[in-house]
Amino acid sequence: MPADRTTGDVMKKFNADSLGEKVLRRFAGGTSRRGMLARVGAALVAAPVFPLLPVSRAEAAGKPDRSPETKTAFARAAQTSDDTKCNYWRYCAIDGALCTCCGGGIHTCPPGAEPSPVSWVGTCINPEDGKAYLIAYRDCCGKSFCNKCNCNGSDRETQIYTPQLNNDIIWCFGTQSMEYHCSTAVLVGAA
């Protein structure tokens, strides 16, 4: 999000936190202990909602000024040819082992792992066209930590009270097991 839009009309028009809270409240429904089915249901609902947050933010802002994103240290050094390197353009906010080094691919979980239907999100710049794209960092789950090609991108990454933009959380919600294996960087669309 551009630095010069931290306050004022943009924030009044759209507040990602407010939306996130509404989403989470909708998940809540009560205080009783939930079963796995309910969690899966919540996660499936969350899947299309969380990735839309920055899109909605961009729409609310009209034509977004993406120039600040293109100027981060990560964006200036990003490349498009090798997705096993931490400076691959989609990894601007990834944290963890790259599934491309673990027997999987950029949007593919390694054999035996299960993709999480929900994710944290990032907005990364493709250096080939200079445009911003929404990236869903979906964890692959159910196998022990791959521990290869560990990366820690931090562009626009936040803290756990803004969970949808935090990359330290184990995002294996709605999977058979929450054991973390590696992370993918799925291109959702233009941001």
Next chain:
Amino acid sequence: MKSAAMPKLSAASAMGLALAATIGAICLPAAPALAGTASVEPEDSDVAPLPMPKPSWFYIQRGFVQAGTGVYDSATGKYLAQVETPVLGDLAIDPAGKHYYVAESVWTRRLHGKRQDFISIYDSTGLKLEGDLDIPGRMLVGGRLHNFIVSDDGKTGYVYNFNPVSSVNVIDLAKRKFVKTFELPGCADIVTYPGVGLAALCSDGSIASINLKGAKEEITRTEPFFNATNDPIFDNYAYDKSKAQMTMLTYTGLVYTAKLGAKPEVSTPFSIQEAAGIRKGDTKPLEVNWFPGGGQPLALHYASNHMFVLMHAGEFWSHKAGATEIWDLDVTAHKVVKRLSVSGEPNSIQVTQEAKPHLIVAGDDEVVQVIDPATGEVKSRIKDAGTGPIQIAE
């Protein structure tokens, strides 16, 4: 090949040598260091005791790959014991120092099966497992100091949960049973709030007050005072329980304090860079400045109100970067009084609460350095210690 130089032995000779080696292996550890004083008395195996927590001690988790929390004495650099924490586990220390509590999660069939979340309770003198109790869930994140806390009287534990509904589990530690869960939408990073219940940071840039005195929790929020998406406050802020005061730091280097009185009173922020006599930190791209960074980037010495901050030169959004300097900030005077060079690019820092405190820092290489903040001298350098977080008994 090593075996090529070895003479051939008969089976009987080999067995005899193996037996001698085995006996030697058993006997050797019993031999004292000084020649001529060797005891030949038969011995029994025993277990080392562990004293109650001391102000010079610190506790460091090994990290994301290896389990365990090492207990060290900063006065000597000596390793004392391991508290049994898993990867992504959370350690809470009984304020009275009698127990260690560990919030953890496992599956019945290692990586699959039924998930079990529970609190393990250890006696602090001996580290014997006294028991465990089930809880409905907990956030799997690791590295956070405010996800599992204990009330000042030591009777109640609070475990933050996110599944992905944000909530808090309340545990009666005296009776050793789970009490209830309440939802905490949009907030996390809890601390105790005397006379009220809990406080937390929220994604709208406010502090939540969570009143637990009644049958139903009442959650109110301050006016938003920081930007949680553009300039967030680090999760691992400092909290002085004796003053009920939060000391917080943002990515750009703004320092806030919040006194938890009748309601939270948030101070006017000041810039740590300006407190050091340099340009204020900014979110603008391409501006190189000194920024705070790391998973545990600050530590507060309560009595002196000096905050020690891991700082690095870089650009905004480098908030996870390791440090090249430690800044000693007098929070009361709004002045950085010392800048210490530090090696190893640490991203976790803690300070003991002694009159003459020790700084403890750790980096991704799992090397811990114990540093005298008065001189910057590295008093101990400990390999294979862990990456953090680093805790002290309070």
